[in-house]
Amino acid sequence: MTETGLQPEALPETVAPAPTARDLFAKFDPLIAERDKLMASGVRDPFGIVMEEVRSPTTAVIRGQETILLGTYNYMGMTFDPDVIAAGQRALEQFGSGTNGSRMLNGTFRDHVDAEDALREFYGAAHAMVFSTGYQANLGVISTIAGRGEYVILDADSHASIYDGCKMGDAEIVRFRHNSVEDLDKRLGRLPKEPGKLVVLEGVYSMLGDIAPLREMVAVARKHGCMVLVDEAHSMGFFGEHGRGVYEELGLALGDDVDFVIGTFSKSVGTVGGFCISNHPKFEVLRLSCRPYIFTASLPPSVVATAATSVRKLMHAHAKRARLWDNARRLHGGLKALGFRLGTEAPDSAIVAVILEDQEQAVAMWQGLLEAGLYVNVARPPATPTGTFLLRCSICAEHSAEQIDRVIGMFAAAGQQVGAITAT
DSSP states (O other): OOOGGGSOOOOOSSOOOOOOOOOTTGGGHHHHHHHHHHHHTTOOOTTOOOOSEEEETTEEEETTEEEEEOSSOOTTOGGGOHHHHHHHHHHHHHHOSOOOSBTTTTOOOHHHHHHHHHHHHHHTOSEEEEESSHHHHHHHHHHHHSOTTOEEEEETTOOHHHHHHHHHSOSEEEEEOTTOHHHHHHHHHHSOSSSOEEEEEESBOTTTOOBOOHHHHHHHHHHTTOEEEEEOTTTTTTSSTTSOOHHHHTTOOBTTTBSEEEEESSSTTOSOOEEEEEOOTTGGGGGGTOHHHHSSBOOOHHHHHHHHHHHHHHTTOHHHHHHHHHHHHHHHHHHHHHTOOBSSSSOOSSEEEEEESSHHHHHHHHHHHHHHTEEOEEEOTTTSSTTOEEEEEEOOTTOOHHHHHHHHHHHHHHHHHHTSSOOO
């Protein structure tokens, strides 16, 4: 019997070592080294802040110190509104803590429908679709409506959720220079006429607080036969007659000029979640085809109940809007008078960006402000344009004039300490 399978086989004298598993985290080594260097300089971690207690829309306790909040996106101060809190408490008691399911299956409760009804009322829209986050709204809508052989055309400074929606879909991606109507027109003119095209814009860009020239951009998009999506995450509640966003402020209409509006509950609405509204007659098919909507659990009933109540209150929040714009003008004017370089020449939005020389100066000034009792955001690439380091201030309608004046004083002291401005 000499068949190989029936004879004992001698083992090789030496066994080749198993290949070493490639460390998939190796690509993050430069980022880890950069962070370690920053922490070794003795500064606090700007991306590891813990709110030990939140006392109001504008104050919290951080490391035992009462701190003014100027970096929370709580533009309209709805997080502590008594009606909003009461709506969430009632839903929690009636429906429990969660849905345990997708919107497509068992995860649509009464308050999910009510939140969509509130959005339709707020925007005067035929359709509204609530997602679990604003990120998922962009991810789902963009990746679903623009498919293979079609095009998505987006601003180079678009939010990460917009870029990720493009990556998830099969459409061809074309970028144009930030807020450049001319470049948008040029790039659209180079594309074939037959395929479907979606132009994606933002009302307010969240890093610098600048607004898009939507009227001109929409005109260019329509000239080239494109559909238009506008993300109004940072403008809902206080731009336009009804608070619908920059598109309303500039006289554009849903359906005629803008096909889709993306928004979030995590800013002016004061809770969490995202949505898309539209007048397109086939819009509801997204509930059967949009993967980030279908394959995730729906928002807890208490969350959508707070959102519905907040959205309806924002429809009539004229006094809040006026206070927010007063605060924006007061802060922008005060920081500009001190000599800071700001992201916009005028108070264009509820975001005031203070641009600094480099990461070291930005983090040092951030820490000085925090130690003085003020929290703002540090922003750096890739969230910001290449080479741009800034402190981002998000203004709230509930900030008092006294708080804004204190903030300006804190910026003066911290700015002088790090050499961002000179003493006056």
